[in-house]
Amino acid sequence: MDMSKVVESDSSSVGSGVLQLSLDSIRESLIRQEDTIVFSLIERAKFPLNSPAFEESHSLDSENSSSLTEFFIREIEILQAKVGRYENPEENPFFLDNIPHSVFPTRKYPPVLYTKALSVNINKRIWDVYFKELLPLFVKPGDDGNYPLTAASDFACLQALSRRIHYGKFVAEVKYRDAPQDYEPAIRAQDKEALMKLLTFEKVEEMVKKRVQKKAETFGQEVKCITGDEKNYKVDPLVVSRIYGEWLIPLTKLVEVEYLLRRLD
Amino acid sequence: MDMSKVVESDSSSVGSGVLQLSLDSIRESLIRQEDTIVFSLIERAKFPLNSPAFEESHSLDSENSSSLTEFFIREIEILQAKVGRYENPEENPFFLDNIPHSVFPTRKYPPVLYTKALSVNINKRIWDVYFKELLPLFVKPGDDGNYPLTAASDFACLQALSRRIHYGKFVAEVKYRDAPQDYEPAIRAQDKEALMKLLTFEKVEEMVKKRVQKKAETFGQEVKCITGDEKNYKVDPLVVSRIYGEWLIPLTKLVEVEYLLRRLD
Numbered sequence: 001m002d003m004s005k006v007v008e009s010d011s012s013s014v015g016s017g018v019l020q021l022s023l024d025s026i027r028e029s030l031i032r033q034e035d036t037i038v039f040s041l042i043e044r045a046k047f048p049l050n051s052p053a054f055e056e057s058h059s060l061d062s063e064n065s066s067s068l069t070e071f072f073i074r075e076i077e078i079l080q081a082k083v084g085r086y087e088n089p090e091e092n093p094f095f096l097d098n099i100p101h102s103v104f105p106t107r108k109y110p111p112v113l114y115t116k117a118l119s120v121n122i123n124k125r126i127w128d129v130y131f132k133e134l135l136p137l138f139v140k141p142g143d144d145g146n147y148p149l150t151a152a153s154d155f156a157c158l159q160a161l162s163r164r165i166h167y168g169k170f171v172a173e174v175k176y177r178d179a180p181q182d183y184e185p186a187i188r189a190q191d192k193e194a195l196m197k198l199l200t201f202e203k204v205e206e207m208v209k210k211r212v213q214k215k216a217e218t219f220g221q222e223v224k225c226i227t228g229d230e231k232n233y234k235v236d237p238l239v240v241s242r243i244y245g246e247w248l249i250p251l252t253k254l255v256e257v258e259y260l261l262r263r264l265d
Numbered sequence: 266m267d268m269s270k271v272v273e274s275d276s277s278s279v280g281s282g283v284l285q286l287s288l289d290s291i292r293e294s295l296i297r298q299e300d301t302i303v304f305s306l307i308e309r310a311k312f313p314l315n316s317p318a319f320e321e322s323h324s325l326d327s328e329n330s331s332s333l334t335e336f337f338i339r340e341i342e343i344l345q346a347k348v349g350r351y352e353n354p355e356e357n358p359f360f361l362d363n364i365p366h367s368v369f370p371t372r373k374y375p376p377v378l379y380t381k382a383l384s385v386n387i388n389k390r391i392w393d394v395y396f397k398e399l400l401p402l403f404v405k406p407g408d409d410g411n412y413p414l415t416a417a418s419d420f421a422c423l424q425a426l427s428r429r430i431h432y433g434k435f436v437a438e439v440k441y442r443d444a445p446q447d448y449e450p451a452i453r454a455q456d457k458e459a460l461m462k463l464l465t466f467e468k469v470e471e472m473v474k475k476r477v478q479k480k481a482e483t484f485g486q487e488v489k490c491i492t493g494d495e496k497n498y499k500v501d502p503l504v505v506s507r508i509y510g511e512w513l514i515p516l517t518k519l520v521e522v523e524y525l526l527r528r529l530d
Contacts, residue, residue, distance in 0.1 A: 032311065033345070035307070035488075035499075036308060039304040039484075042300070042304075044303060045303065046297065063419070068369045071347075071348065071368075071369075072344065072345075072348050075344050075347075076341065076344060079337065079340050079344065080337075080413060080417070082336075082340075083336065083337050083412065083413045084413045084465050085413035085414065085417075088411070088414070090412075103413070104333045104336075107410035107411065145372035146353070146372065147349065147369070147372070148345060148346065148348045148349045148350035148352075148353070149350065149353070149356075149404065151348060152345070152350075156421075187440070207490060210490050211488065211489070211490050214488050214489075214490065218483060218484070218486070218488050219304075219484050219488075221483070223300075223479050223480045223483050223484075224476070224479075225475050225476050225479060226470060234300075264316065
């Protein structure tokens with residue numbers, strides 16, 4: 001199967017009736033998610049690194065030894081679970097092992113993903129990558145003390161990145177259904193390398209990287225009433241392209257591999 | 266005093282030393298906040314109106330009669346207070362009458378605003394305006410059941426709009442300090458109309474409306490690798506301009522008036 005169909009074709013669809021999964025809808029969602037990711041990076045870049053928010057404990061409460069950011073995100077995930085966010089198979093929590101029930105009626109999502117592969121969650125890795133590798137690339141060093149807004153902004157980035165990366169589960173499911181015979185030998189052999197090779201389409205990846213670079217140029221420019229020539233981007237567009245190329249695309253494929261490894265369980 | 270100095274001049278500054286308040290910093294913040302507001306409207310427009318989330322009680326818990334959105338925002342504000350968000354005089358909660366103490370050490374903000382006028386808060390009005398008037402202007406009608414993400418998205422819009430509108434307190438303080446003699450007679454007479462007149466600069470308002478329209482065009486376009494001619498905006502740029510002209514600018518001025526009415530208490 002041609003991966004380019006998943007993210008680039010304009011009309012192909014393998015919509016599987018009851019399960020409502022199509023290449024078109026996946027492609028549209030991934031492209032729209034790029035905007036969300038670029039917006040969230042631009043918003044985070046308003047603040048400097050502010051590492052005390054996420055690095056060490058600044059709690060006054062001796063029972064609470066987590067960083068401000070971890071405390072905030074742990075608590076907000078409980079709250080979001082209470083309004084039903086994690087019933088949506090596109091949403092993957094960072095800290096919830098046992099997801100609290102929603103106190104509101106929730107939408108029933110059709111069972112699109114394979115049950116035994118549904119729980120793939122690499123958010124621990126995304127957390128580390130984000131704070132240790134990505135953040136220093138696109139924010140200024142320094143500390144302005146504005147930790148509450150920084151934590152909220154980090155959470156928006158983390159959720160957007162996590163959603164994109166875990167969308168790999170839907171990509172993998174569609175690709176598997178489209179050509180199970182291509183994937184089954186590698187799945188039965190639990191051969192990660194062979195699966196990664198089947199999932200890699202360099203041309204498509206190059207195009208995604210170019211497109212997000214253009215999005216960072218477009219959304220991160222200073223918009224004035226009279227257009228000048230100087231360009232002063234809020235986030236370096238090449239960095240955004242690099243974030244996609246070095247982390248987001250590989251981590252999405254990692255989710256695809258992990259999903260497929262469980263696809264015949 | 267010329268209002269245009271506050272939001273348009275490139276070099277003027279009345280930075281008042283200790284208090285760190287300058288026309289330049291206010292102007293820069295307001296312009297940067299436009300990006301945040303436009304991003305948040307574009308993100309909210311991914312979802313249809315989803316009115317059951319905010320209109321009626323869908324709670325399973327009989328003790329909780331608020332809407333999902335109100336429940337979510339009330340709880341998240343408590344959580345944000347616990348990490349110190351509302352110690353920042355730029356942040357104004359929607360529901361907190363008694364702001365819980367932060368469980369983390371907090372930044373000390375210099376006392377920029379006049380103590381007796383500090384507490385001006387028109388968030389009840391902003392809430393009503395947002396759900397009843399603004400939202401139907403820029404989202405599609407309908408209900409896709411995705412209430413948890415819709416509520417989070419509404420909260421992002423509400424916070425961005427509220428911050429912009431309540432920035433009127435800083436604008437008013439700077440204008441007052443720059444020419445107290447211009448404002449004192451109207452303040453002593455508690456003459457809202459005269460104050461509103463002193464605060465209104467139509468040319469500046471027109472320019473802000475044009476600029477946000479251009480921002481909505483720029484940030485809400487479909488970005489492709491190959492540029493086509495068709496423009497398909499995620500949020501109608503004229504609607505964004507109208508939101509500024511009919512609600513954001515007048516409500517900001519309302520905050521300015523309310524602030525100034527208390528400025529000599």
